[in-house]
Amino acid sequence: MPAFAARLTRFFLVAVLLAGASAQAQDPSPRQLAPGFSARAADSRLLVLPADMELFSMSAGGVVEPRADWTDAAQKNFVAALAAQRKLLGSRVTALDAAQADEFAEITTLHRAVAEAISVHHGKGLMKLATKQDRLDWSLGDAVRPLKERTGADYALFTWIRDSYASSERKAAMVVMALLGAISLGGEQLGYASLVDLNTGRVVWFNQLNRMSGDLREPAAAVETVEALLKGFPALQQ
Amino acid sequence: MTRRLLPLALALLLAACANVSRMDGDQVVNERLAVHLTEAWNKVSDPWEVDPYDTWTQEGIPLDHLRLWGGVRPGQPLMTKPAMFSREPDAKERRVPTFRAGLPPEKLVGLFEELYATAGTVAITRVEPAMFAGQKGVRFEFTLARRSDDLAMQGVGWVAVRPDPTWGEELYAATFVAPRLSFYERLLPMAEAVVKTARVRATPPRS
Amino acid sequence: MDAHESGRRGFLRSACRHCLGLGALAGGVGALAQDLSGIKVPPRFARPASDTDEGGLWGMMDREEVRLKRSPLTIRDKELQSYLADLVCRLSDGHCPDIRVHPVRMPRFNAMMAPNGMMLVWSGLMLRMENEAQLAAVLGHELGHYVERHQVEQLRAAKDRAVLSTVVGMIGGVGTVLGQIGLLADMFAFSREHEERADRMGMRLMRHAGYDGREAAAVWDNLLAEMQVTGGKDVGKRGDLFETHPTTAGRRDQLLKLAGDAGGITGDEAYRKKIAPLRLGWLQDEVKRGQYEESLVLFDRMLKKEGQDAELLYARGEVYRTRDEGNDMQQALTDLDRASRLPRPPVGTFRALGLVHKQRNDRPAAAQAFEAYLAQAPQAPDAAMVRSYLADLK
Numbered sequence: 001m002p003a004f005a006a007r008l009t010r011f012f013l014v015a016v017l018l019a020g021a022s023a024q025a026q027d028p029s030p031r032q033l034a035p036g037f038s039a040r041a042a043d044s045r046l047l048v049l050p051a052d053m054e055l056f057s058m059s060a061g062g063v064v065e066p067r068a069d070w071t072d073a074a075q076k077n078f079v080a081a082l083a084a085q086r087k088l089l090g091s092r093v094t095a096l097d098a099a100q101a102d103e104f105a106e107i108t109t110l111h112r113a114v115a116e117a118i119s120v121h122h123g124k125g126l127m128k129l130a131t132k133q134d135r136l137d138w139s140l141g142d143a144v145r146p147l148k149e150r151t152g153a154d155y156a157l158f159t160w161i162r163d164s165y166a167s168s169e170r171k172a173a174m175v176v177m178a179l180l181g182a183i184s185l186g187g188e189q190l191g192y193a194s195l196v197d198l199n200t201g202r203v204v205w206f207n208q209l210n211r212m213s214g215d216l217r218e219p220a221a222a223v224e225t226v227e228a229l230l231k232g233f234p235a236l237q238q
Numbered sequence: 239m240t241r242r243l244l245p246l247a248l249a250l251l252l253a254a255c256a257n258v259s260r261m262d263g264d265q266v267v268n269e270r271l272a273v274h275l276t277e278a279w280n281k282v283s284d285p286w287e288v289d290p291y292d293t294w295t296q297e298g299i300p301l302d303h304l305r306l307w308g309g310v311r312p313g314q315p316l317m318t319k320p321a322m323f324s325r326e327p328d329a330k331e332r333r334v335p336t337f338r339a340g341l342p343p344e345k346l347v348g349l350f351e352e353l354y355a356t357a358g359t360v361a362i363t364r365v366e367p368a369m370f371a372g373q374k375g376v377r378f379e380f381t382l383a384r385r386s387d388d389l390a391m392q393g394v395g396w397v398a399v400r401p402d403p404t405w406g407e408e409l410y411a412a413t414f415v416a417p418r419l420s421f422y423e424r425l426l427p428m429a430e431a432v433v434k435t436a437r438v439r440a441t442p443p444r445s
Numbered sequence: 446m447d448a449h450e451s452g453r454r455g456f457l458r459s460a461c462r463h464c465l466g467l468g469a470l471a472g473g474v475g476a477l478a479q480d481l482s483g484i485k486v487p488p489r490f491a492r493p494a495s496d497t498d499e500g501g502l503w504g505m506m507d508r509e510e511v512r513l514k515r516s517p518l519t520i521r522d523k524e525l526q527s528y529l530a531d532l533v534c535r536l537s538d539g540h541c542p543d544i545r546v547h548p549v550r551m552p553r554f555n556a557m558m559a560p561n562g563m564m565l566v567w568s569g570l571m572l573r574m575e576n577e578a579q580l581a582a583v584l585g586h587e588l589g590h591y592v593e594r595h596q597v598e599q600l601r602a603a604k605d606r607a608v609l610s611t612v613v614g615m616i617g618g619v620g621t622v623l624g625q626i627g628l629l630a631d632m633f634a635f636s637r638e639h640e641e642r643a644d645r646m647g648m649r650l651m652r653h654a655g656y657d658g659r660e661a662a663a664v665w666d667n668l669l670a671e672m673q674v675t676g677g678k679d680v681g682k683r684g685d686l687f688e689t690h691p692t693t694a695g696r697r698d699q700l701l702k703l704a705g706d707a708g709g710i711t712g713d714e715a716y717r718k719k720i721a722p723l724r725l726g727w728l729q730d731e732v733k734r735g736q737y738e739e740s741l742v743l744f745d746r747m748l749k750k751e752g753q754d755a756e757l758l759y760a761r762g763e764v765y766r767t768r769d770e771g772n773d774m775q776q777a778l779t780d781l782d783r784a785s786r787l788p789r790p791p792v793g794t795f796r797a798l799g800l801v802h803k804q805r806n807d808r809p810a811a812a813q814a815f816e817a818y819l820a821q822a823p824q825a826p827d828a829a830m831v832r833s834y835l836a837d838l839k
Contacts, residue, residue, distance in 0.1 A: 054505070068504025069495035105515050109389050110419050117298030121258070129280045129298060130260030138297060141420035201420065335735075343830060344800065348767065352735050359517060359550065366829035376830065383517040390517070 031122070032232050034136045037197075037204040039237040040155060045092040047153035047198070049108070050101050051078050055216065056164040070165070070217050077222035078159075084223060090236045094151060104147055107140070111158050114138050115194050118206050140201040148198040156198055159229060161191035161209075163216055189214040193229045205234050256285050266439060267292045271308025271371060271410055274435040277428055279304065288318045296425055302416035304429050309438075310409040311402075312339040317353050339407045343367070343376045346397045350378070350413060354393070358385040371410045371436040373398035382415060391415050392422040396433055410438060481649040481703070486538045487592050499560060499597045506559040513547055513563070520548040520568065520723070528719050529566060529584075536581055536650045537588050544591075552730040554668060558587040560596045571720055572727040573667060573743060575660075575750070577712030581651045582661035582700075589646030595639040644696065648703045657711050658704030665697040667746060674738040725791055728760040737768040758784035759791045766801055777801050785814075792822050796831065803834065812838045 040046070055070035082089070101108065118138055121129045128134065147156060189212070195205035209229055215221035262278040268290075279294040282303075294304040307316065315334045335349040347365055354360045361381045368377035375398025382391040393415040402408045414429035416422040493499040513519060520526075525548055534541040543562040551567040558564045564587060574580045590596065644661075652658050720727075731740050744761040751757065762780030765773040781798045784790045799814035815835050819828060 054508075057501075065498060066501040066505040067496075068501045069497075071504055072495055102511065102515075106390065106419060109387060110417055112387060113300045113389050113417060114297075116300040120300065121298045126257035129258060129295070131278045131280055131296065139420075141424060143419040342800065342804065344827065345767070345769075351733065355733060363826050364829075365827035367833045388512065388516050 029232070031134065031136060032205055032207055033234065034202055034204040037202075037234070039234050040090070042237045043092070044090075044154035044236065045094065045152060046089055047147070047151050047156045048082065048089075048093060048095040049156060049158050050096060050098050051075065051159040051161060052108075052112070053078065053159075053161045053216075054163075056162070058164045058166050067165075074161075074163070074216035074222065077216055077219045078161075078226060080219060081223045081226035085226060085230060088230060088233055088235070089157075094153060096151070104150075107143055107147055108158070110140055110143055111194065111196065112160070114140060114203065115158065115160065115192050115206070118194075118203065119192060119208055122206070123208070136203065136206055138203045140196060140203070142201060144196060144198050144201045151198075153198055155204070156196045158194045158196065159191065161189070161216070161225075161229075163189045163191075163214065165215070165217070188212055189225070191229060193233070195234065205232070207232055257283050259283065261294060266308070267306040268308035268310075270408070270439055271306055272437050272439040273306070273432050275432060277431065279428075279432070290314060290316060290318070296428060297416075297421065302414070302421060302425055304414045304432065305412065306436075307409060307411040310337050310411075311405045312337055312407060316349055316409075316411075317356075337407075337409045341399070346399065346409070347376055347378045347395075350395050350397065350411070351380070354380065354382050354413075354415075357382060358391075359383040368396060370396035370398040370412070370433070371400075371438050373400050373410065373438070375399070375410075381418070390418040392418040394426070394429070396436075400438060408438075410436070412436065481645070481652055484645060484649040486540075486646070486649070489540055489543055490594070499594070502559075502597065503561040506561040506563055509559075510545070510547075510561070510563045513549075513565075516549075518550045520550055522548075522723060525719065525723060532577070532581060533564065533584055533588070535654045536585050537592075538650060538653065540588070540592060544588075550726075550730065552727070552734050554671075556583050556587050558591045560591070560594060562591070564591075568723070568727045568730065572724065572731060573664075574716065575663070575667075575713065577716040578651070578656040578660035578710060579664045580716065581654060581656045582647060582658075582664055585647030585650040585661075586643045587647075588650055589643030590639065593639075593642060593646065595643065598639070640696075641699070644700060645703060648700065652704075652707065652709065655710050657709035658707060659701060660711055661704060662697045662700040665700065669697070670746070671739045671742045674742050725756050728756055729763075729793075732760055732763045732767065735767075737764050740764045753787060755784045755787040755790040755794070758787070759794045759797070762801075763793070763797055766797055769804075774801055774804060778805070785817075792818070792825070795821065796825075796827070799831070799834070803838070808838050 053071060053074055055067050055074050057065050057067050057070070079095075086093075096104075118136070121127050121132070122136060144156070147153070189209060191209040193205075193207045193209075194203055196202065197204050207229060211228075214225040214228060216225050258280050260278055261281045262275045264272065264274050266272050279296060282293045282295060282299060290310060291305045291307045293299075294306070296302055296304075310316065313336065315336045317334060319334055335352040337349065341349075344365065347362060351360050351362055359382070362378055363381060364377075364379040366377055368375060370377070375396060378395050378397075380393045380395070382393055383389075384391055393413060395411065395413040397409065397411040400408050400410065412429075412433050414426065414433075416425050493503060495501070495504060526546070529546040529548060533544055533546050537544055540562075544564060545562060546564045546566060548566050548568065548571070551569060552572075553567060553569040554573055555567040556565060556570050564584070566584070570583060571580065574583070648658050648661060651661065731743065734740065741761065741764055744757060744764065748754065748757050748761065758780045762777045762784060765777035765780065777797070778801050781794055781801060784794050785798055795814045795818035799811045799818060802808075802811035802814055812835060815831050815838070818825070819831060819835075822828070825831070
């Protein structure tokens with residue numbers, strides 16, 4: 001192989017590896033979809049609930065500290081990034097603000113528990129529920145009815161993000177520890193996006209995020225995070 | 239320092255290498271309580287085999303559980319000491335609900351009230367005589383406001399005591415807990431179906 | 446204040462500035478009230494910028510406060526809420542607009558305050574207070590942490606010491622503040638210095654609001670008695686209970702010195718009236734804790750002051766009945782019987798009596814008690830159970 005081709009190949013390989021590394025939890029797969037569901041009805045309405053979001057800074061010693069300024073910025077960036085996903089989400093999108101969403105706190109709390117169950121039991125590994133037979137098969141049932149009645153929406157999008165960012169001392173510490181051969185972490189982004197059918201209560205789509213990259217503090221990087229969160233989001237039927 | 243920051247339940251379970259296995263047909267809890275499953279359940283295995291009950295679930299640990307106790311002897315606790323991830327300024331050794339011989343029915347229910355009080359605010363809403371595992375016992379209903387996330391749970395339990403020549407008495411019990419909204423109603427019939435089949439298994443002869 | 450007065454106060458103030466250290470409070474000033482006006486109450490502070498560490502704490506606590514308001518553990522009784530708000534307002538010397546008080550249904554002795562002005566008062570604490578002055582002492586102490594912003598200092602100190610983090614917030618939000626209360630306690634566990642400063646500030650606030658400072662010492666006396674029951678005689682002295690709090694015995698002495706003989710309001714009657722409508726539930730919560738020895742110390746103390754209280758007798762009887770060791774059943778019988786003969790005994794009294802009689806094989810007495818219970822509460826949760834007992838007894 002000519003030298004330049006080898007270099008290109010290496011470049012692509014590295015690019016693919018990096019992309020793979022940062023996108024490890026993002027393969028769109030049938031596992032993300034409830035059985036029998038693949039797309040939203042063409043004229044369906046989507047309700048977006050406020051993201052449940054908290055950003056943290058991690059200091060050199062590992063002290064995790066909530067950062068209100070980052071969380072505030074992230075929430076704004078997130079809303080903007082979502083708006084930029086118009087094509088993906090469709091044109092019939094409504095949102096609840098925090099105060100309005102608070103009226104449905106019981107439903108949100110229930111959903112959070114369901115999402116946790118999906119996170120724990122629908123991934124790979126030993127925690128799978130055999131009775132689910134590898135299907136995304138969870139439903140909130142008639143618990144979602146008040147949301148449906150209030151908003152008239154057909155689907156609701158829930159998102160949850162916990163994001164820690166290594167401070168510069170922390171990054172330095174990580175480099176040192178890496179040199180010493182220890183794996184040290186800081187800068188994880190955890191989250192999920194969940195689409196619930198408000199007519200049945202079923203979770204029809206679920207995407208989990210668990211990676212070491214992503215940054216919600218800056219608008220451009222937030223767009224990437226939202227893209228990662230919504231990877232595989234079901235389109236509208238044409 | 240390796241420090242994974244994961245949802246607590248997940249972190250605990252992964253750290254402990256818990257695993258889940260499918261249960262159907264005939265099953266035995268603690269070699270003493272036999273049940274028959276017509277529908278499959280998922281058993282969550284306690285990694286250190288420390289919990290004195292079996293935990294089964296339909297929708298997952300964060301949502302519902304069916305716990306079964308078989309042949310608990312006087313002096314044995316109904317639960318292991320709750321892991322103290324918290325340190326309240328005046329924390330001391332917590333009394334753990336422990337079975338004793340000669341407990342009247344309302345005290346047996348009280349043991350389970352104590353047990354669930356570690357998870358949140360419990361209110362017993364109903365107590366009535368009932369059969370369990372072929373013994374005269376008690377059935378009780380309760381609500382639980384889960385402390386970790388404020389989720390409103392609903393629960394039902396059965397407990398019976400059986401005289402035993404070796405130990406004096408043995409306790410058999412089951413509890414089922416699920417979110418009050420939607421899940422409890424849906425899943426209760428499945429739990430009751432299991433509980434109806436519960437029988438005490440005679441002690442196998444010592445070999 | 447005229448010039449003559451200010452001269453004298455000025456002298457005392459400068460003397461006391463040096464006095465306000467541990468152990469420097471000489472016995473000689475015992476008879477005089479300590480002049481605490483040397484302690485300055487910091488002025489109200491503005492919301493910190495969100496890009497500061499304090500701002501981060503505020504933001505998180507604001508979100509937790511929203512969750513707290515929805516929690517089933519929040520006590521929604523409007524009268525109690527406004528009583529507490531008013532008390533804290535009078536104590537907080539100008540900080541009133543920044544503070545929100547939340548009573549919560551938690552059966553232990555505790556109160557806490559977050560940097561954003563959210564204050565939690567546990568029902569177990571309110572149950573244990575004998576009067577308004579004692580409550581003022583504890584709330585004043587919490588206000589002391591708040592006005593001097595100790596939590597932020599703690600966070601900074603933790604960072605400096607590179608202490609391993611507690612996983613605050615990464616576990617799906619702090620849950621509710623109450624749910625993760627232990628984590629918060631870890632995060633906000635105060636240094637000895639902070640605790641002492643909060644005690645002094647608390648005394649200052651409480652005295653300025655007109656309360657008798659000696660009641661602050663009584664709070665710790667009572668708490669110590671409860672803790673000694675399970676912790677042994679040396680508990681509190683060795684400081685083994687709170688790693689970062691000063692020992693309670695020493696603390697009590699400090700508070701007494703700070704209080705002097707100044708006197709002031711104690712508000713016994715007013716306090717008792719305020720919590721009367723809610724107290725039975727809190728007593729039942731205490732019994733349910735299952736920490737019988739501590740509950741008995743508490744109920745014995747309360748009954749010493751008010752021997753003819755049906756609710757207290759019922760509660761203590763329930764502890765004996767539940768513990769059921771040694772002579773407990775006899776004790777339970779005595780207490781429950783007394784309670785049943787007082788006007789308006791709690792509904793559970795007859796049920797408990799029935800159970801005790803049943804246990805002691807006094808069938809006619811048991812049947813009578815159970816019938817009285819069912820007559821009072823035919824729809825009780827355990828009515829079916831009690832009816833089956835009655836059938837067995839007949």
